[in-house]
Amino acid sequence: MMDLLYFAWVRERTGVPREKIETTAATVMDLVEELKARDENYALAFADLKSLRVSLDQELADFDAPLEGVREVAFFPPMTGG
Structure with missing residues (x-):
């Protein structure tokens, strides 16, 4: 099971x-x-991966990173300074 x-x-x-x-x-x-295959809302959310970041178990990762042993995956837009 994965969060x-x-x-x-x-x-x-x-x-x-x-x-x-x-x-x-x-x-x-x-x-x-x-x-993305679930429905159009998910397809829209993941349409532009250049505008997304991902973390695996609270560590920044790439989209080609393996998921073996991962318990949590988070998707978010890039952070801006300030």
Whole structure:
């Protein structure tokens, strides 16, 4: 079981702040493809990956990162300074 967290406009587009899922995805990108296939809201949320960041167990990661052993995946827009 894996926790997914969505922040800012990602949460607005998916319609949920968090969820628990079972997945067979090997990488973050595989997971994104699974989520995009759910419905148009998820497809919209993950349409532009250049505008998204991901963390695995609270560590920044790339979309090609493996998911083996990961308990939490968070998706969020890039942070801006200030």
